[in-house]
Amino acid sequence: MTVGVVRGRRGRQRAAGAVLSTALLCVGAVACGGSDDKSDNAGESGRTQSRSQVTDVITAAYKKTSAAKSAKVKMTMSTPPGEMGKAMGGAGEMKMTGVMGWDPTVMDVTVSGSALTEGDPEAPEKVRMLWSDNVMYMDMGAKAAKDMDGKRWVKMDLNAIAKQAGDDKLAKQMTGGLDSMNQDPAQQLAMLLDSPNLKHLGSAKVDGAQTQRYKGRLTVKEMMESNDGLKDLLSKSEREQLFKNVEKSGIKGYDTEVWVNEDDYPVRMDIDIKTPEGTVKTSQTFSDYGSATKVTPPQAGDTFDMMKMFEELGKLGKGGSGGGTDSAF
Template identity: 30%
Template sequence: MNKRSVRLPVGAGLAALLLAGGAVSCGKGEEAADKSPAMTPAAAVAKVAKKSEQITSLHYRMKGSIPGQGRIEAEADMRMKPETAMSMKMFLPGKTDLPMEVRLIDKAIYVDGGEDAAKEMDGKNWIKFDLSGTEAGKQLDQMGGLGAASQAEQSPTAQSNILAGADDVKKVDTATVDGVRTTHYRGTISVDDMDKPAFTKNGVTEEQRRKAVEQYRTMGVDKLTMDMWVGNDDRMKQFRMRADADKGPMDMTFTVLDYNKPVKVTAPPAGKTADLAEMLKGLQDA
């Protein structure tokens, strides 16, 4: 197998890792969010962050652009409790003609490279990313290949809780999102503010805060603009995050289709899977 045959799956794997870290805890509502006049926009957003702790799984779709990856569309089922798992169908407009499947299970990412990958890997179309604690993983981090690998283990509620830490949260308007009437909120927050221990008081754990800061620093992001559309059940129906990064703009929108439904994810057959760590070791030996 040559180096070229690895590039598309590696890029797709990174995009999947970023999506896993950027997924948000959302919910569906039936009527417009009816907030008490005494509840400020900041309090309303904080209430959403608090309630997100009850979410165990999400079925969502997303669309937007990732710095260094370009346009991307996907639909995914993700489980956060008792352990993180995800199954995603991802489409990269202009780069691939068919959706690419990505799975996260047992702290490993599996990317389906399709027929092209199978031709290069003796009939194996799946590539496994499980590089934690290996020298190959350190080298790939330096290459920028899987620098955000730890984001895959981060709770999808982390990004939504970040908005609760913004000082300028405001109500924008009301809108119908995917058939659900919602209240639209917006706020901005700097990565410098996020990089302070006091930020954990906003419902973000110290581990979530640290990982989020690491991710955005790596991407070259200084400030985030976040929009949240909330249903009357105090759960988000839609979430948008925008920022300028070193490799271009980031603009991702997540729309939740369902939540707290059973999610089952299985690893691909071993006979159809090639381990990236072993592949890189073979290249090193050569």
């Protein structure tokens, strides 16, 4: 294999690895969606509501949020070091701001934070991520563009990747995964309704607005049973295996707090996942429900197709013109 081919291949491998790790982080940030500050005035209590009243409020919030289909979002997620940090793509803090929509999934967000560069100092410090028609586009920055024909945008069509692999089951999981990846506030509220200990914590102000604060806890098993998306993606035996794997990780459950304003919209949602290595904290604030979420993909001339990169690495892995049998990764 010639020196030029080797360098080109290494560049492609480096770019592919950076893209995949960044995609994992971005997807993790979107899918999990805390800080220790629970509100501007968390001590303000007010009259506690009964369980039936709580159910009515959260149900109303679910209906309003489902109908809105989109909102502006700001999110902060912190992940402790250790195995959990590795599983999420990197420990540290992640921030996300932008607009996201659900039913169908669409988004235009910017992800930043120490978790992006924790495992790779060459990784971009921030990534703009677009999601449209089940395809993700990521602006990987000028450094990555050097290994991608000068193109800083990467296109990842996971459906196409799965189909190219010839795995119908994987393709189905990818399709379902794209639909359920965006854990929008409506889905979170629906799962919160299944919490057996859902309760009202009183009134509180969030960004100056009066809200009512609620909290519920779901065990791993309860969460999985509430998540209809898992039933579409995985067989019963696969769900049982996933449950066992999560149990082995030491995760006991999910604590969710939500602040609902006077218009029945959730304006803040915190999710804490306690692990033996520390707590994964996610805090999201929502505003401007019903905001326009039309996403315009980058020009094809500015985009590097990840599928083509995989195909190219596969050919290079066969030794190119100079022999050799190294694999692409």
